[in-house]
Amino acid sequence: MGSMDDDERKPAQKQRSRAQTLIKLTLLIIATNLLTIFFISPTIKWTDYAPKLPFWDAETLIRELNELKSHLQTPPKLNDWPTDLSGELKLVVEAQKLPLGQNPNIGAAELYPVLGAACKRHQSDLEQYMSYEIGGTCPSDEVFAQRLMLRGCEPLPRRRCRPATPANYVEPRPAPAALWSVPPDQTVVWDAYSCKSYGCLVRRGKTKGTYDCKDCFDLEGREKRRWTFDDGKLDFGIDQVLGMKPEGTVRIGLDLGGGSGTFAARMKERGVTIVTTSMNFDGPFNSFIASRGLISMHLSVAHRLPFFENTLDIVHSMHVLSSWIPEVVLEFAVFDIYRVLRPGGFFWLDHFFCEGSRLNSTYVPMFDRVGFEKVRWSIGRKLDRGAHLNEWYLSAILEKPMS
Incomplete structure (x- = not known):
């Protein structure tokens, strides 16, 4: 038989039990309503509300809900633009x-x-x-x-208009002389540039001021010597790199951010076809490359490479792929290079620069994650802006595994 104390506790226990049941039902209704709102409102960002959710493990719940939502939502339509367009x-x-x-x-x-x-x-x-x-x-x-x-609006849409033709246009110089000749001024529409002639661009390399690829148009200057010798350190020679592969097996490739096309010119002299990507930062880089009889492509570093996977023998990049690019964007780019290279293809990372503290902590692990194998690897100090900045260069030949 129960005591009088037991009889007194029973009503209190029943009251607490009813209160707990009511609380559970209330939470269940709230959770159900939240889930309903979640699925019908694609604009809600749950990361803004996560700390306020009264669940015991909000982070796990949000991750699972987002995964489920990604499967259930209808993909956005490409033509889902405002209706007032004309x-x-x-x-x-x-x-x-x-x-x-x-x-x-x-x-x-x-x-x-x-x-x-x-x-x-x-x-x-x-x-x-x-x-x-x-x-x-x-x-x-x-x-x-x-x-x-x-700003990410790439590619731009086609237009039904004709670009202006250079005034008094003249035929390009014949090959192979065009490879190392400054083109005629009449091959360019100069409206977009501060210089209005190639002579101005050549002289710009010797003047004060900061410009993208400042001395690239001076084919009798430093451009004439690039990649012609190998110092055993950061400067790799083209002949030495090509010598790492059986003769004739490096045939086609890509130079990312190739300035005025000199890397492609050197490769062409050795029977290798290189496509050069370049932007026109206050200079007609793409026109200059084409006038040399080389293939230019007007692409930014954020653009997906317009090549099918496992097709290129070599991809080269000097300075352009470096620490000035956000880490996530850079990793996407390196994975894309891996995608387009054939098995056994080379990624020539030429004078990649970064802070010394990030070389081993950020970038070396990134290249390892992508899956490249190191064939040649050299690091050295970058001193042009002062030793106090602790900046370093990395030059490397990275190979996509054969399997």
């Missing part, structure tokens, strides 16, 4: 119906435009870029267009 911009952002209907290769009855997703963030600029006379001469907006590219 003119050329409306035409280039909307999907266009295929005249013959469903295409099995595309898997759709519409053709979607090639347009950088970030263009949507810069609609007013894009509308300005797409304002022109159809069939007429395109506006002189090279700097404006390139700025859009560097």
